Amino acid sequence: MLDTAPAVRRAPGRRTSGRARPRRRPRFGPYLLIAPTVVVIAVLMFWPMVQIGIMSFQKVGNRQLRGEPAETVGTENFDKIFNDPFFWQTLRHTVLFAVVAVSLTLVVGTLVGLLLNKLGKRMSSFVAGGVMVAWATPPVTAAIIFSWLFGTTGGLVNWCLDLLPDFLVGGGWSDYNWFATPLSTYTVLTVCVVWQACPFVAVSVLAGLKSVPGELYEAARVDGSGPWRTFWSLTYPMLKPIFLVLVVMSIIWDFKVFTQLFIMAGMANRDAFNLSLYGYSEAFGSLNPKLGMGSAIALVLTLILLVVTALYVRVMVRQGETR
Amino acid sequence: MRRLPRKLLLNGTGLLVFLVAVFPVFWMASTAFKPNTEIFSTTPKPLPSHPTLEHFDLVLNGGIAEVSFWEYFRNSAILALVTVLASGLLSLMAAIAVARFRFRFRTTFLIMLLVVQMVPCEALVIPLFLDLKQLDLLNSLAGLVIVYIGFAVPFAIWMLRGFVAAVPRELEEAAAIDGAGPIRTFFRVMLPLVAPGLVATSIFSFITAWNEFIFAFTFLDDQTKYTLPIMLQFFFGRSGNAWGPIMAASTLLTIPVIAFFLIVQRRMVSGLTAGAVKG
Numbered sequence: 001m002l003d004t005a006p007a008v009r010r011a012p013g014r015r016t017s018g019r020a021r022p023r024r025r026p027r028f029g030p031y032l033l034i035a036p037t038v039v040v041i042a043v044l045m046f047w048p049m050v051q052i053g054i055m056s057f058q059k060v061g062n063r064q065l066r067g068e069p070a071e072t073v074g075t076e077n078f079d080k081i082f083n084d085p086f087f088w089q090t091l092r093h094t095v096l097f098a099v100v101a102v103s104l105t106l107v108v109g110t111l112v113g114l115l116l117n118k119l120g121k122r123m124s125s126f127v128a129g130g131v132m133v134a135w136a137t138p139p140v141t142a143a144i145i146f147s148w149l150f151g152t153t154g155g156l157v158n159w160c161l162d163l164l165p166d167f168l169v170g171g172g173w174s175d176y177n178w179f180a181t182p183l184s185t186y187t188v189l190t191v192c193v194v195w196q197a198c199p200f201v202a203v204s205v206l207a208g209l210k211s212v213p214g215e216l217y218e219a220a221r222v223d224g225s226g227p228w229r230t231f232w233s234l235t236y237p238m239l240k241p242i243f244l245v246l247v248v249m250s251i252i253w254d255f256k257v258f259t260q261l262f263i264m265a266g267m268a269n270r271d272a273f274n275l276s277l278y279g280y281s282e283a284f285g286s287l288n289p290k291l292g293m294g295s296a297i298a299l300v301l302t303l304i305l306l307v308v309t310a311l312y313v314r315v316m317v318r319q320g321e322t323r
Numbered sequence: 324m325r326r327l328p329r330k331l332l333l334n335g336t337g338l339l340v341f342l343v344a345v346f347p348v349f350w351m352a353s354t355a356f357k358p359n360t361e362i363f364s365t366t367p368k369p370l371p372s373h374p375t376l377e378h379f380d381l382v383l384n385g386g387i388a389e390v391s392f393w394e395y396f397r398n399s400a401i402l403a404l405v406t407v408l409a410s411g412l413l414s415l416m417a418a419i420a421v422a423r424f425r426f427r428f429r430t431t432f433l434i435m436l437l438v439v440q441m442v443p444c445e446a447l448v449i450p451l452f453l454d455l456k457q458l459d460l461l462n463s464l465a466g467l468v469i470v471y472i473g474f475a476v477p478f479a480i481w482m483l484r485g486f487v488a489a490v491p492r493e494l495e496e497a498a499a500i501d502g503a504g505p506i507r508t509f510f511r512v513m514l515p516l517v518a519p520g521l522v523a524t525s526i527f528s529f530i531t532a533w534n535e536f537i538f539a540f541t542f543l544d545d546q547t548k549y550t551l552p553i554m555l556q557f558f559f560g561r562s563g564n565a566w567g568p569i570m571a572a573s574t575l576l577t578i579p580v581i582a583f584f585l586i587v588q589r590r591m592v593s594g595l596t597a598g599a600v601k602g
Contacts, residue, residue: 033420034432036413037476044451044473045439051450065456112340119337129585130341133348136584138534140552141573144559145347148354148566154363156350195347203588256443259536263556276445283449284541291449298446309441313434322433 052295052302060291070292077296086270087278087297094274094301097186098254104194105250106243109201114231116202117209128203135199143263146192150178182272185265192260197253201246208239241319248312252305275301348577354570355379362566378571388558390546392575395554399533402464402550406471406532407525413472414479415487415521419513421480422487436477444474448541455542462544470538475528482527486520487513523587530580551576 056077058070081087112131116124137145150157152175161173178184212235220230236243258276265272267285275297283294316322349369354362355378357371385391421429451470452461460466490513498508539550549557555572562569 030420030424030426030429033416037417037480038432040413040473040476041435041439044470045442045447048447048450048454049442051453052446055450055453060453065453115333115336115340118333120334123334123337127337127341127344129588131344132585132588133581134344136530136581137348137577138552138580140534140536140555141351141577142347144555144569144573145351147559148570149347149350151564151566153564154367154566156367159365159367195344199344252441252443256445258445262536263559266560276443280445280448280537284452291453294449298443298449302443302446305441305443309438312441313437316437317430317434322430322437 049302052299055292055295056299058292058295060295061289064291065289073292077292080293081296081300090273090275090278091300093182093186093272094255094276097190097257097274098251101190101193101197101254101257102247102250104190105197105201105254106246108194109198109246110205112198112202113205113209114235116206124206128206131199131202134195135197137196139196139259140263142192142196143260146188146195146260147179147264150188152177179264179269185261185269185272189257189261189264192264193254193257197250201250204242204246205239208242209235212238241315244315245312248308248315251308255305255308256301348581351570351577352574354566355574357567359567378567379575381568382572382575388546388554390549392554392572394547395549395551396575398464398548399550399552402468402471403529403532405468406475407528409468409472410475410479410528411521411525413476414483414524415517417476417480418483418487422484423492436480439477440481445537448537451538452541461542462548464548467539467542468532470542471532471535475531478531479524479528482524483517483520486517486524490516526583526587530583533580 055070057072057074059073059076060070064070116128116131119127149155152158155178157178158173158176161169161176162171178188216234216238217230220234225233256276257274258280261272261274261277262280265277267277267281270281273281279294279297279301281294282297283289283291353370356374356376358373358375358377361368361371361373383392417432420426421433455461455466455470458466460469494512494516495508498512499505503511534552535550536552536556539553540556543549543553546557555569555576558572559569
């Protein structure tokens with residue numbers, strides 16, 4: 001069905017004939033080739049997904065971990081969660097952080113991508129290489145580096161803020177603790193996550209810009225179109241499919257951010273939890289594990305992301321990516 | 324006449340972006356070589372005035388945990404290598420199926436690959452913990468590596484299928500006409516031509532396993548089984564602000580990844596944007 005849908009543009013090298021040539025190979029060849037992957041995905045992703053659904057309606061604690069059967073408790077887990085102001089607070093943190101981080105990532109990343117496109121060949125690959133370093137840094141390391149940069153003793157950021165004149169930023173920065181309140185913790189987290197995520201956006205935008213014919217920009221310039229207008233009436237429409245993918249991926253990454261926040265806030269700092277951390281902490285964070293509660297929270301997170309994913313898959317199918 | 328300043332401005336901005344991007348990593352490495360007096364001085368300097376290897380010495384020679392650093396390094400390396408080999412094999416098979424054959428459920432399979440890339444592992448860690456517990460695979464590298472393979476394969480297939488599709492069919496047909504069977508054709512034609520793509524994909528899988536935190540943190544109990552990121556987090560949580568050794572350990576964890584990453588960055592991008600960019 002979809003196989004005959006016309007692709008938007010075709011990648012070179014990808015065969016476009018919709019018909020396979022007759023082969024002497026047995027008909028089940030491709031099924032054998034994908035079988036191991038299908039098994040792996042079924043066992044490691046689909047089945048656990050189903051389990052999350054089942055466990056959300058169960059009580060799974062220490063006794064179950066010792067081998068007793070789980071007891072079904074109906075919607076008790078969800079009743080508890082939805083009636084708990086703490087859940088709504090973590091959801092608020094999750095959504096607000098995603099909105100801020102995704103917007104910043106896309107704006108800064110796009111600007112860097114545009115810059116890379118304007119630079120000369122050698123300078124462009126030099127800067128791109130530098131930007132890649134941020135992307136390659138392991139999340140654990142990134143979170144620790146930013147904890148150090150924003151640290152109280154010897155932290156570079158507080159030292160810089162102290163140097164700035166007081167009427168700009170206020171005084172007394174030298175012993176300011178960035179990890180004392182959720183807001184300031186999330187500020188550091190945002191800087192860290194945006195720093196890591198921008199390169200992906202920048203490089204994707206750059207790759208997209210390379211595919212836009214130069215004559216179009218030439219024409220825009222001749223017509224006296226400024227950079228702002230050129231971007232919105234030429235670049236953006238041309239790169240719309242890329243931006244869609246980037247928005248979806250960024251939303252998903254930032255919605256479930258775990259490692260960096262775990263390092264910065266830790267399990268003890270409940271005030272700074274987001275959904276990921278809250279679900280994890282219910283399931284594993286204490287001597288009294290509540291895997292059912294954790295699953296219910298994880299299910300809420302997964303369902304939100306599923307909606308976003310459905311949108312993404314639709315775009316990919318429309319672009320002929322699954323041909 | 325007006326072109327020179329504009330070029331200067333562009334290159335200046337480029338340089339600024341470069342500096343901002345690499346600064347945190349530079350600061351990490353620089354701190355790792357500073358003696359404690361410089362780390363906690365009231366006027367931080369970009370480079371150490373009296374570089375020292377004491378922090379690296381402490382990390383490598385067992386001053387930070389009950390187990391030697393090399394033990395963690397070995398665990399991380401084993402996990403990453405097994406992940407690379409297994410996911411390389413599985414994804415090459417599937418990529419050939421997808422790029423070379425038309426079959427029923429092909430589109431379904433591709434959509435499934437897209438969907439599972441979006442599955443939050445932060446949620447799956449709860450049921451997978453129970454499953455591994457039942458299989459008695461908790462607290463073992465074997466259990467962890469199975470999970471890593473599952474999470475590396477979908478993206479690897481997505482990345483490899485373009486490389487497989489780019490191998491000209493005519494070459495395979497020529498080999499077949501010369502009387503080579505499918506197995507021989509694969510080793511003589513497909514494998515050599517798809518090798519660069521396989522390398523790029525492998526490095527990506529390597530990094531996925533090397534950097535992974537949440538599963539390793541949840542599944543592993545014994546210090547002897549910890550991976551490098553877990554060791555780093557553990558040490559960071561315990562030592563408050565011994566920034567010197569923490570940054571030395573971070574540097575040791577990060578350098579191999581960055582080196583690998585820079586090798587394959589271009590291919591990685593085309594794989595990641597999954598052909599949204601066609602060119």
